[in-house]
Amino acid sequence: MDKTTLKLLGGWLLFGVIMCLLPLVVSTGTLRILIFAHFLAIFAMSWDILSGRTGYISFGHPFLIGIAGYTTAILSFRYGVPIYFSIPAAVAATMVGGTLFFVPALRIRGTYFALVTLAFMEILYQMTKVVAPKVTGGTRGISGIETIVTGAVPNYYLTFAAMFVIGLLLWLLVRTRIGIALSAIQMDEEAVKSAGLNTTKLKLFAFMVSAAVAGIGGAFYVHYLGSIAPRGIFEINFLFTILIAALIGGAGTIVGPIIGAYFLTMLLEFLRPVLPGMERYFLYGIVALVVYVYQPNGIHSLLASARRHLSVGKS
Amino acid sequence: MAIQILIHGFLLSGLYALIAIGFTMIFSVGRVLNLAYGVYIMLGGYTYFMAAQEAGLPVFVSFILALLSGVAFGLLTYELLVRRLENNPVAVEISTLILAVVMQAAIILIFSPSPKSMWPVLRGVLRFEEVSVTANILLATGVSWVVLALLMLFVRRTHLGRAIRAVSMDRRGALISGIDPRNISRVTWGLSGALGAIAGVFFATITQLDPHMWVFPLITAVAVVIVGGIGSILGGLIAAHIIGFLETITTTLIAPELRGVVTMALIIVVLVVMPKGLFGKEEL
């Protein structure tokens, strides 16, 4: 491994150590908030490896998360399948189910991909209400789902470990040549074909990784909450939060979505006493719009340029 | 039953055609997708509701106000977001989605999240043999067709309209016509807002007003474009009818909640079997 990679791996290690020590100093309330940040980070990274990298914008990630959540919820709650089996099954179902729906959409150009995936999310919402409500619980969903661990501290460590491992693996992945090839698709897909690369295969790979991560996140999420309902999962606001976490942090970087998820969750908590309800989406949205229009590369690039300035100042 | 489906399918399709044309205008002129389009529909509905139902203004005045709200918001989307991001379709797509969520939150703040039912624009029921049709939906279809016809006349007969058509075929078209391409974009966005708002008034009367109502028409518009193919007005009209009829058949014969499911199935089938759509000239 080259020097920069090793140096940055040191950064990951430091981040890991700090986050592991955190429960010693902060309250369980804060830990519960951070648990949500970890889930949001997993979802945002899942979005990022597909959309941030290849430029195929997915508005259907709640659809993938929902497939995973419902699969493991139904298997464990209705049929008594143990969770160490139902969670892998949910991840597999997300990859297979997602492929069935998304792959036709990957045939079209990037622009329409987004709208088609949005349609999938909306319509899965309609379907959970009508198709087999006895199994899915209809509009009310399923509650009383088995949890993996109980208590704030164990859940904190579990979700942090999941996020940390996924984040590190994805980060290493995008630093390989496949990461470069995927970003090249975003810049000019035709030119990637002219370079002799099968872009369909590359996009499918990115999609599969994205679906697997969404599946893991979705399954753990449902087993943390102990419940699932169509509203809350297949919802524009949920999609919006994932998207904003990735964009504010910096799309295409993997580290960006993690930063974005922490930032957004903290901002939300900070604002909660002032803005308890829907106002926060209004405010979020306006802030996100301004940031996106004026600094489309997000916090990550701000930090990177700050670091460059600092190191220039030192030398 | 069959006659019922035939008439209702036909009436619904007219409205869908209007919704879809307003949406595709933006794409064919600017090559960007406007996800805030559903907001114009929602805004049209809520403005009409405020004017006619809350303030008690006459129907016609309320209608004009709704239309103007669409025009204003269309222009605002263009000036504040799209013009700044013009060459980047991905950025436009993302920022218009964010805008739509902001507007959804704004509507919830002003009107509360609960749905509101809207009075029909025109009251009364007409009977033909055993089929009954509300005057309101008949008016909706009538207005839709009149608006579409006027739009066609505008595009084919006026200099500005021809310039818009030229740009939609070739981006350099505007230079030939001697009209500032910015102005062409402004006119298109304003028109698109107007079409969305007009459709929104009627769409709200046949469904209901709620802060989430912008999503479904947007998806319908996308479905019409994908099924009909890009760059084909006739294709769009036919696709609107295919989708309108399919939905009417499903909702009357099977279950009302399945409305969107058929549309999705249709999108997938078309994408797999014929990626250019039924009448499209270019691949999506």
Added chain:
Amino acid sequence: MAEPLLEVRDLHKSFGGLHALRGLTFNIAAGETLGLIGPNGAGKTTVFNLIMNELKPTAGEIRFEGKNIARLATHARVKRGIARTYQVPKPFGEMSVAENIRVCMATDDLWKLISGRPDEAAERDIGQSVGFTDQQIGVQPSELSMGDLRRLEMARNIAVRPKLLLLDEVFAGLTLGEIAQISELLVEKKQKEGLTYIIVSHDLRALAPLVDRVLVLSFGALIAEGSFEEVINDEGVREAYLGQ
């Protein structure tokens, strides 16, 4: 006689009512350099698009190394050994010269893409072989001149290891000095790697010393074929050029 590298048989392409190509037939032998000239709109770039499967032919057949390649996608044709440049160079804008070359050197094997390391020495070699300095290899395309961008196009095309290289207006927008450099590069690469070229160019003076044979297209049809001197003295060719 050895089998031709590329055979084009009765190739047709129409866009709606417009016939861009009407029955083009030609061969090119391995190691040969073929010029493809003709007035604007004659269908030269369309020929390249069809060979690369960026467009589908209305009718006709293209054989490469004796095999019909009709069913091969663009990337598969590149893997067989056909590459092309574009009239307007299209580098990956937010990548350095080295990374541009890296994408073109990538294999189609996903596992190797993940596990393998980029061969930075080979990237530098390719960069240097087209005349980039070590400093230039690290910069982004936005900092390069037109001549350098054409060089980058060459580097990217060499990186995919083609047998046949389709060069579209490689001299456009270049100074005389740059034209000489690119020409020299073409000759050198041909001698070293045994490349075969089809060159589309409006710059006949630059083309003349490079080509073994020239095809002249006009309104999608082949109107003359022969050595450079034969072709430019042909009555029909003069008429086609003057008549436009």
